[in-house]
Amino acid sequence: MSGRVLVGVKRVIDYAVKIRVKPDNTGVVTDGVKHSMNPFCEIAVEEAVKLKEKKLVKEVVAVSCGPQQSQETIRTALAMGADRGIHVEVSGKDYETLGPLQVSKIMAALAKKEDAQIIILGKQAIDDDCNQTGQMTAALLDWPQGTFASEVTLDGDKIKVVREIDGGLETIKINTPAVLTADLRLNTPRYATLPNIMKAKKKKIANVKPADLGVNLTSKLEVLRVEDPPQRQAGMKVETVEDLVGKLKESGKV
Amino acid sequence: MNAYVMLGVFQTSQKLRTSLRLLSRAGLPPVDLQVQLLLRGRSPQSATFSRELHLGPDGPASSPAAAPRRLPFSRVTVEDLTFFGKTLPGRAITDPDLVQSSNEDWLKSVRGSSEVLLRPQTTQEVSQILSYCHSRNLAVNSQGGNTGLVGGSVPVYDEIILSTSLMNSILSFDKISGILTCQAGCVLENLSLYLEERDYIMPLDLGAKGSCQIGGNVATNAGGLRLLRYGSLHGTVLGLEVVLADGRVLDCLSTLRKDNTGYDLKQLFIGSEGTLGVITAVSILCPRKPKSVNVVFLGCETFDQLLKTFQLCKGMLGEILSAFEFLDSECMRLLNTHLKLANPISDCPFYIVIETSGSDSDHDSQKLHNFLEEAMTSLLVTDGTVATEESKIKTLWSMRERVTEALTHDGFTYKYDISLPVERIYQLVTDMREHLGKRARSVVGYGHVGDGNLHLNVTSPAKDPALLASIEPFIYEWTAKFQGSISAEHGLGLKKRNYIYYSKSRPAVAVMGKMKTLLDPKGILNPYKTLPDDLK
Numbered sequence: 001m002s003g004r005v006l007v008g009v010k011r012v013i014d015y016a017v018k019i020r021v022k023p024d025n026t027g028v029v030t031d032g033v034k035h036s037m038n039p040f041c042e043i044a045v046e047e048a049v050k051l052k053e054k055k056l057v058k059e060v061v062a063v064s065c066g067p068q069q070s071q072e073t074i075r076t077a078l079a080m081g082a083d084r085g086i087h088v089e090v091s092g093k094d095y096e097t098l099g100p101l102q103v104s105k106i107m108a109a110l111a112k113k114e115d116a117q118i119i120i121l122g123k124q125a126i127d128d129d130c131n132q133t134g135q136m137t138a139a140l141l142d143w144p145q146g147t148f149a150s151e152v153t154l155d156g157d158k159i160k161v162v163r164e165i166d167g168g169l170e171t172i173k174i175n176t177p178a179v180l181t182a183d184l185r186l187n188t189p190r191y192a193t194l195p196n197i198m199k200a201k202k203k204k205i206a207n208v209k210p211a212d213l214g215v216n217l218t219s220k221l222e223v224l225r226v227e228d229p230p231q232r233q234a235g236m237k238v239e240t241v242e243d244l245v246g247k248l249k250e251s252g253k254v
Numbered sequence: 255m256n257a258y259v260m261l262g263v264f265q266t267s268q269k270l271r272t273s274l275r276l277l278s279r280a281g282l283p284p285v286d287l288q289v290q291l292l293l294r295g296r297s298p299q300s301a302t303f304s305r306e307l308h309l310g311p312d313g314p315a316s317s318p319a320a321a322p323r324r325l326p327f328s329r330v331t332v333e334d335l336t337f338f339g340k341t342l343p344g345r346a347i348t349d350p351d352l353v354q355s356s357n358e359d360w361l362k363s364v365r366g367s368s369e370v371l372l373r374p375q376t377t378q379e380v381s382q383i384l385s386y387c388h389s390r391n392l393a394v395n396s397q398g399g400n401t402g403l404v405g406g407s408v409p410v411y412d413e414i415i416l417s418t419s420l421m422n423s424i425l426s427f428d429k430i431s432g433i434l435t436c437q438a439g440c441v442l443e444n445l446s447l448y449l450e451e452r453d454y455i456m457p458l459d460l461g462a463k464g465s466c467q468i469g470g471n472v473a474t475n476a477g478g479l480r481l482l483r484y485g486s487l488h489g490t491v492l493g494l495e496v497v498l499a500d501g502r503v504l505d506c507l508s509t510l511r512k513d514n515t516g517y518d519l520k521q522l523f524i525g526s527e528g529t530l531g532v533i534t535a536v537s538i539l540c541p542r543k544p545k546s547v548n549v550v551f552l553g554c555e556t557f558d559q560l561l562k563t564f565q566l567c568k569g570m571l572g573e574i575l576s577a578f579e580f581l582d583s584e585c586m587r588l589l590n591t592h593l594k595l596a597n598p599i600s601d602c603p604f605y606i607v608i609e610t611s612g613s614d615s616d617h618d619s620q621k622l623h624n625f626l627e628e629a630m631t632s633l634l635v636t637d638g639t640v641a642t643e644e645s646k647i648k649t650l651w652s653m654r655e656r657v658t659e660a661l662t663h664d665g666f667t668y669k670y671d672i673s674l675p676v677e678r679i680y681q682l683v684t685d686m687r688e689h690l691g692k693r694a695r696s697v698v699g700y701g702h703v704g705d706g707n708l709h710l711n712v713t714s715p716a717k718d719p720a721l722l723a724s725i726e727p728f729i730y731e732w733t734a735k736f737q738g739s740i741s742a743e744h745g746l747g748l749k750k751r752n753y754i755y756y757s758k759s760r761p762a763v764a765v766m767g768k769m770k771t772l773l774d775p776k777g778i779l780n781p782y783k784t785l786p787d788d789l790k
C-alpha cells in the first residue's frame with residue numbers, strides 16, 4: 001500500500017462575506033470578494049494530517065481544481081501540514097461550469113496516477129451545497145465510501161467510519177482504498193503556525209491540465225437564473241390584544 | 255399637613271410608581287384624581303426612598319469613588335410627566351421594568367434610581383426637554399449604549415435618563431471625501447456595516463461596537479483598537495451638534511476638513527462625558543476600507559521581547575500597521591476557562607495581536623512575511639499564526655476583544671485603564687500581583703500596548719471593600735510616579751472623578767470647573783461625575 005492520502009480542497013467565497021447576486025442574475029459577484037478554503041475541506045486536511053502524525057499514512061497530497069488563485073488554497077493546506085500540492089488548472093468558461101461530476105473525474109484520474117490509498121474530501125462545498133463529489137468519485141473508482149464521517153479509525157487494511165445520519169450515528173467498516181467525506185464534528189482544524197507557514201513556502205505544487213489526465217470537462221448542466229431569496233418583511237408592533245386580533249383578521253389569517 | 259400627604263409619607267414609592275403606570279398607559283387621569291396625586295406628592299422625608307447603593311462602608315464621604323450626597327435638584331412631579339408625555343408621545347417611559355436596565359451599568363457595578371426614561375427622536379425634542387428641565391431644575395443623565403466602564407452612563411440618584419437610542423438615522427455620506435454625518439444614537443457596528451458597503455470604515459473600533467453609540471463614543475473620546483492607525487476622535491470628528499443645558503442648540507456640525515475660524519468649540523465637548531452638553535449629531539471623517547487585512551497572533555517569552563517585536567514591527571510594517579495589542583497568559587487562561595476559546599498557538603507568557611491594513615495584498619503579504627521571518631529567526635517570537643480570511647480574522651481578534659467578557663465570568667471585576675511609558679506597562683501588573691498576593695482571585699494585564707495603554711483588571715469572588723482599599727490609591731500613586739494617566743480612555747465618570755488630581759494639576763482642574771459653570775450654571779447635566787467633588 002502506498003500510504004498516500006489525496007485531499008481535495010476547494011476555493012470558495014469566505015463564509016463570513018455577504019453574498020451579492022450579479023445584476024444580470026447569472027451568478028454571484030466573485031470579483032474582489034474574499035475567498036478562502038471551504039470549511040469542510042479544512043476538516044478533511046486536518047484529518048489527513050492527523051493520520052500522518054499518527055504514522056498511519058505516509059504522505060498527504062492536497063489537490064485543488066480552479067484558476068491561478070486556487071494555489072493560495074493549496075498553500076493553506078501545505079501550511080496545515082500537507083506534504084505537496086497538485087493544482088489542476090481550470091479557468092474561464094470551463095471553471096464556470098466546473099461541477100461535482102467534472103471534479104470527481106479529475107480526482108479519480110489523480111487517484112490512479114498517484115496510487116492513492118485514501119481520498120478525503122469535505123462533505124460539501126458551502127457555495128453550491130452539492131454534496132456529490134465524494135460519492136461520484138467513489139463510484140467512478142468503484143471504491144467504498146464513508147460519507148458524513150464524524151470519526152475515522154484505520155484498522156489494518158480496513159477503515160471504521162462513524163457516520164452522521166438523520167437518526168443518529170451509524171458505524172461501518174469499509175475496505176481500502178476508499179473515499180471519505182468529512183462532516184463538521186470530525187475534528188477542529190488547526191491554525192497554521194508560523195514555522196509551518198514558513199516551511200510551506202518551500203513545498204512543491206505541481207501544475208496539471210485536465211486534458212493531461214484524459215478528463216473531459218463538458219457539463220450537461222446550464223444555470224438558468226440566480227436570484228436573491230425573498231426579502232424578509234418587517235414585522236408589525238401592536239399595542240393591545242384587540243389590535244392583534246384585528247390585524248390577524250384583516251390579513252385573513254384568522 | 256393633610257391626610258393625603260401623611261399617606262404619602264407612609265406609603266412606599268411603589269404607590270407612586272403604580273399611579274405613574276396608570277398615567278403612562280391611559281393618558282391623563284380625571285381631574286379629581288390628579289389633585290389627589292398632586293397632594294400625595296413627595297415630602298422631604300421621602301429622600302430616604304432613593305436607593306443609595308454607592309455609600310462606602312462608613313457613609314458617603316469615605317471612598318473617593320463612592321457617590322456624594324444628592325444635590326438639591328427638583329424631583330419629578332406629575333406635571334413634569336404630563337409635559338414629557340406630550341413632548342414625546344409614547345416615548346416617555348416610567349414603567350419600572352423598562353427603566354430598570356437603563357439604571358444599571360454594563361458591569362452591574364452601579365445602579366441609580368431614576369423613574370423616568372426619555373427617548374427623543376430629534377434634536378428639537380432634546381432641546382425642548384433640556385429647556386424644560388433647566389427651568390424646573392431637574393437633573394438629566396444623557397445615555398447612549400450604556401457600555402461605559404466608570405459608572406458615568408447611569409443615574410446616581412433620580413436623574414432623568416435621556417436616551418439617544420431612537421436618534422439613529424444616518425443623515426448623509428459623501429463618497430468622495432468619506433465624511434459621514436449621523437445622529438448621536440447610531441450604533442457603531444451599524445455605522446461600520448453601512449460604510450463597508452460603500453468601501454469605507456469607521457476610524458474607531460472597540461469591543462463594545464454592537465451596543466455603543468457614536469454620541470457616547472464622542473462624549474467619552476473613545477480610543478479603541480484602531481487609534482494607533484487613524485488617531486483619536488479629537489482628530490477624526492469634524493463637527494458636532496450639541497444641545498446645551500438650557501436647551502439652546504449649538505450647531506457646529508461642519509463637514510469641512512479644515513476650518514480655522516475662531517475657537518474650535520467641538521473639542522470641548524469631545525470627552526466631556528455629557529457634562530457640558532448633549533451631543534445630538536456627529537460628522538466624522540472615515541478612512542477607505544483596506545483591500546488587504548492581515549491579522550497575526552504571536553507568542554513572546556518576555557515583555558521585553560514584546561517591546562522589541564513592537565520596534566521591529568513599526569520598522570518593517572511601517573504604514574500598513576493598524577493595530578498592536580497584547581494580552582498576558584492570565585487573560586488566555588480566562589478565555590479558555592470561561593468562554594471555551596482555544597489558544598490558537600502554544601502557551602506563552604505574552605500574546606500579541608497585530609493587524610495590517612493596506613491597499614495591495616501582494617505588497618502587504620510580502621512585508622508581513624519578511625517581518626515574521628525576521629521575528630522568528632531573531633527569536634523575539636516563539637510561536638504564532640496568521641489569518642487573511644475574514645472568518646479566521648474575526649476569531650483571532652476575539653481572543654483580544656472578549657477578554658473583558660471573560661473577566662465578568664471570573665467574579666467581581668475592578669477595572670483600571672492606565673497610560674504609562676511603554677517600557678513600564680507590565681511592571682505595574684507584576685507589582686500589583688505582588689502587592690495583592692492571595693487577596694485577589696486574578697490579576698490580568700492586556701490592552702493597546704502600541705498606544706502605551708494598559709488595561710489592568712483584578713477579580714475577586716464578590717465585591718470586596720478591603721481589596722478595593724488595597725488597590726486604590728496604590729495603583730494611582732504608582733501611575734502618578736511615572737507621570738501616567740489614571741484613565742487613558744475610559745474617562746472619569748462617577749468612579750474616578752476624585753482621582754483626577756493624580757494626572758491633572760489644580761489650576762487645570764480649576765479652569766475645567768469654570769467651563770462647567772459657564773456652560774451649565776445649574777449643574778443639571780450628568781451631576782456627580784467627571785469633575786471632583788471639591789470643586790463645588
